[in-house]
Amino acid sequence: MSGSLRFVHAADLHLDTPFQGVSAVAPAVAEALYEASLQAWDAVVDLTLAREAALLVIAGDIYDGAERGVRAQVRFLEGLRRLSAAGVQTFIAHGNHDPLDGWSAIREFPPGVTVFGSEAVETVSVTVDGRPVHVHGISYATREVRDNLALGFRRAQGAGLNIGVLHTNATGQADHAPYCPCSLADLEAAGMDYWALGHIHKQQFLRQGGPWVAYSGDTQGRSPKPSEMGAKGVLVAEATGATVERVTFAPVDVVRFVPCAVDVGDLADVSALYEAVREAVLGLQAEHGDRALLVRVTLEGRGPVAADLRREGAVAELRDALRDGLAARSPFVWVESVKNAARRPVDLDAVRRGQDFGAALLERGDALVADEGVAAHFVGRAAELLERPGQVATALRDLAADNADGSLAQAEARDVLAEALELAMDKLGMGDES
Ligand SMILES: [Mn+2]
Secondary structure: OOOOEEEEEEOOOOEOOOOOOOOOOOHHHHHHHHHHHHHHHHHHHHHHHHOOOOEEEEEOOOEOOOOOOHHHHHHHHHHHHHHHHOOOEEEEEOOOOOOOOOOOOOOOOOOOEEEOOOOOOEEEEEEEOOEEEEEEEOOOOOOOOOOOHHHHOOOOOOOOEEEEEEEOOEOOOOOOOOOOOEOHHHHHHOOOOEEEEEOOOOOEEEEOOOOEEEEOOOOOOOOOOHHHEOOOEEEEEEEEOOEEEEEEEEEOOOEEEEEEEEEOOOOOOHHHHHHHHHHHHHHHHHHOOOOEEEEEEEEEOEOOHHHHHOOOOHHHHHHHHHHHHOOOOOOOEEEEEEEEOOEOOOOHHHHHHOOOHHHHHHHHHHHHHHOHHHHHHHHHHHHHHOOOOOHHHHHHHHHHHHHHHOOOOHHHHHHHHHHHHHHHHHHOOOOOOO
16 A cells, blocks of 8 residues: 555564463363463564554553563563564553553663653654654653653654553543543644554543544453454554545454354254354354454343353353363363342233232342342341241342442342342242142
């Protein structure tokens, strides 16, 4: 594509990340996870070379921890060397996970690599095929940066493309630490043509053009949290002069976390459910280009199989059977967990219209579920009172333990209450055809 300049924007590589919330995986899966963040970095390099990009900008959190393991640093340096040998210019700003005060095994970077300092925003001007490009950036000196570093960015004098590289929680996004807080207006005022941001792990555009303000997201999902689910990768931008014409997402992840919701609907029994989930999971793998997957399954809807799933250990057995049944897949598919939110086929409105104990129970239950404060309190009290073993008692105790610091998600408390209500109706034989 003559006349246009291409650059790649990556962030949040978290090399050698320990995977959170992934318990007791099979050895082959654990091995794949151990390599995943490093292979994703290799894929960033491959993609940058394959797309013949002139520049690669990395907006922080290259390493997962300030201590920076040797394995991660060696692999990172190998990639930088490959880029340098091909004439690609690489620009690096460090973030909260890998501030400049961390230990570095790298004494000397290959030619064409710029690591921004932390004293002030630095501007590096380069010429790509006769076209001027100005890349501005600043690194975190220490883990907790509370200053608005965006205010230090200024457009360079003269013609050319201006790219800002910063690790920041722009617009105060709630589920990420509030490091380097800044507003969209602060970013817009700096005179950049493209803001390459890092820190928020979900890919997103805060603004598309004039200037572009973009998070590339992380390069490899790290846990089954919503922000870590789905395709992970980099952004590839095409610019003509000082105008970025087009930005496209390109996946580089090796292992992908995906949700899989299955409606139990008319499924008659657990073996029919097993087949339905297996089919859904295999469908997902095809949809995701035959990548290795970690799948979080949720069973939902109302159907007769819900009664079978209430049996002690039934859901864990289903999960284990699915893992066994999918064990031969390559690349692997690992059922990370099975969450059971399936309900028996009860017509709740019919029960509510009645004049009996069931109607009174539902009325009380509905009120508890609707009141968030009460739900959390109820879970705490019930956990103290319920001493017998059982799914609900165990779930309540786990939840109450999680809530020791008062951080229990209200939604979770409501789920448990709703579940308890279903169980009570089950035990009372409510809604059974009689
Ligand atoms: Mn990060």
